[in-house]
Amino acid sequence: MNVSDRTILEQIERKVGRPVPHRWNGERCVELDLTAEDSLFSGLIRRHSPSEKDEIMQLIGHLTALKHLNLRRNKLHQLPANFENLSELEQLNLGSNYLGSVPPEIRHFQQLKYLQLANNDITILPEFIGSYRQLEYLTLHKNINLKSVDALAPLTSLKSLNLYFLNLVRLPAFVYRFNRLVTLTLWNMRDFTDDLATLGNLEYFSVCGTPSLRELPPALTQLKKLRMIRVFQNSLDRLPGDFGELENLEQISLYQNQLTQLPESMARLQKLKKLNLGWNRLARLPEFIARLPVLEWLAVFENPLDPAGESPRFAPTTTVLREWPFTTLAVPGK
Amino acid sequence: MSPQPSSFPGQKNPPLKAALLYSSQHGKTRKVVAQVVKQLWIAPDVFDVANGVDHTTLAACDLLLFFTPTYGDEELHEDMENFLANFNVNLSTRCFVICELGNYYGYDFAFGAMPILRRRLLELNGTELCTPLSLDSLPKLNWAHLTRWIDHVNQALHERF
Ligand SMILES: Cc1cc2nc3c(=O)[nH]c(=O)nc-3n(C[C@H](O)[C@H](O)[C@H](O)COP(=O)(O)O)c2cc1C
Numbered sequence: 001m002n003v004s005d006r007t008i009l010e011q012i013e014r015k016v017g018r019p020v021p022h023r024w025n026g027e028r029c030v031e032l033d034l035t036a037e038d039s040l041f042s043g044l045i046r047r048h049s050p051s052e053k054d055e056i057m058q059l060i061g062h063l064t065a066l067k068h069l070n071l072r073r074n075k076l077h078q079l080p081a082n083f084e085n086l087s088e089l090e091q092l093n094l095g096s097n098y099l100g101s102v103p104p105e106i107r108h109f110q111q112l113k114y115l116q117l118a119n120n121d122i123t124i125l126p127e128f129i130g131s132y133r134q135l136e137y138l139t140l141h142k143n144i145n146l147k148s149v150d151a152l153a154p155l156t157s158l159k160s161l162n163l164y165f166l167n168l169v170r171l172p173a174f175v176y177r178f179n180r181l182v183t184l185t186l187w188n189m190r191d192f193t194d195d196l197a198t199l200g201n202l203e204y205f206s207v208c209g210t211p212s213l214r215e216l217p218p219a220l221t222q223l224k225k226l227r228m229i230r231v232f233q234n235s236l237d238r239l240p241g242d243f244g245e246l247e248n249l250e251q252i253s254l255y256q257n258q259l260t261q262l263p264e265s266m267a268r269l270q271k272l273k274k275l276n277l278g279w280n281r282l283a284r285l286p287e288f289i290a291r292l293p294v295l296e297w298l299a300v301f302e303n304p305l306d307p308a309g310e311s312p313r314f315a316p317t318t319t320v321l322r323e324w325p326f327t328t329l330a331v332p333g334k
Numbered sequence: 335m336s337p338q339p340s341s342f343p344g345q346k347n348p349p350l351k352a353a354l355l356y357s358s359q360h361g362k363t364r365k366v367v368a369q370v371v372k373q374l375w376i377a378p379d380v381f382d383v384a385n386g387v388d389h390t391t392l393a394a395c396d397l398l399l400f401f402t403p404t405y406g407d408e409e410l411h412e413d414m415e416n417f418l419a420n421f422n423v424n425l426s427t428r429c430f431v432i433c434e435l436g437n438y439y440g441y442d443f444a445f446g447a448m449p450i451l452r453r454r455l456l457e458l459n460g461t462e463l464c465t466p467l468s469l470d471s472l473p474k475l476n477w478a479h480l481t482r483w484i485d486h487v488n489q490a491l492h493e494r495f
Contacts, residue, residue: 040418040454041410047419073409096407119407142407208440211473232440233473255440256474278439279476299439302476324476326483327468328444 028065043074192217404436425460464490
């Protein structure tokens with residue numbers, strides 16, 4: 001098809017039925033975004049018919065200079081064969097499209113730095129995913145039947161990896177070698193090894209939804225760059241004694257665990273702004289919490305706090321959530 | 335002191351027409367709805383939106399109560415989305431109430447089914463009766479949290495109708 005990108009974009013917008021955010025480099029369309037917050041279900045063609053979706057996707061397949069393409073939340077179910085022409089893509093968001101597999105059409109996209117494949121009913125990762133040597137950001141969350149991520153082993157450039165809500169039980173050993181990781185998101189995962197300490201660049205770490213996780217991995221407190229830890233919905237009944245050595249922590253979510261006390265070392269968390277202790281088993285709050293100098297937000301709802309016990313006096317700049325709010329929409333400081 | 339739900343006059347018999355619409359994939363929302371119906375001051379007609387709902391019936395209601403899980407990746411459950419995509423009733427003289435099920439309180443930002451539903455119901459000129467509920471339901475559901483909210487709904491009903 002020997003038609004200009006401008007003509008193709010006009011056709012796309014006509015079929016989508018509204019303007020589609022995009023960016024030009026000269027006469028070439030280099031960015032296209034089919035997801036918008038002002039659209040009720042986000043995906044601009046989510047409610048289009050399968051044949052309309054196919055026509056639009058065929059047109060997109062002709063925009064061969066695209067570097068960024070966001071197709072999130074469009075329930076596409078499939079990609080057209082000419083999608084393979086988009087091999088200049090550096091950022092591709094295919095989240096929530098129920099594709100059933102990692103689409104073979106993206107096999108040769110060697111420029112990819114960012115790839116979003118969440119919520120696509122993916123059950124197997126193909127070998128070719130390991131060939132994206134430039135890939136820095138990969139999210140595979142919500143592919144609940146994905147049992148193995150072994151094909152990711154060669155992706156040593158990754159800085160961000162999201163494996164939330166998959167069907168894994170142990171973290172594969174090769175992930176401990178991804179020492180550039182800044183963000184790691186896990187779910188229902190236990191038996192961490194001391195090799196966790198090699199992930200010294202981690203700033204954001206989540207491991208949630210693990211009913212058998214009663215203790216945090218001891219090596220965690222060696223990850224001194226950590227700024228945020230989300231370890232909610234596990235069965236943690238204690239925190240490591242040296243937890244407070246994570247002095248760069250700004251946010252901690254311990255919501256829905258079994259904690260009865262907090263280690264005194266947490267008094268050293270001088271940068272901590274948000275602390276979620278909701279739905280635990282704390283009978284009293286230690287004094288030091290009130291002395292954390294920059295604490296803005298503290299949730300303690302749904303703990304058996306002794307009403308007769310002394311409660312620390314918090315600074316007026318700290319919002320303390322003692323009652324469980326009905327919605328996170330209404331939570332101040334969020 | 336505010337009146338307790340059990341002391342409301344005309345319990346289960348107010349001059350109010352209400353419908354409760356829900357969707358459910360694995361049954362938790364259905365269980366929640368069963369509990370709500372027991373504890374609510376009014377007796378709404380209950381519809382699983384997967385079975386189709388006559389919109390003219392809904393247009394005759396003073397109050398619509400919505401219960402839906404969040405699915406996908408912070409999206410509306412499919413049945414509720416299909417219902418909502420075709421729901422065009424003018425709600426200007428009507429109130430609505432929303433409860434979403436999912437995982438909310440471990441995070442520090444708001445997302446999920448409720449903001450989507452709420453936005454559409456406000457676009458249709460509905461009035462939100464009271465604070466909606468984000469109910470954590472996976473793996474555990476805190477029934478006391480639900481009970482407190484139903485009391486809150488009963489209180490709002492009492493004040494408005
Ligand atoms: C595949 C799957 C995806 C889910 N996605 C979300 C989500 O994105 N956000 C959320 O808050 N809860 C999510 N949940 C949690 C459900 O909303 C929760 O389990 C709910 O109780 C299901 O209700 P039901 O049993 O009536 O279908 C998800 C659950 C499943 C099984």
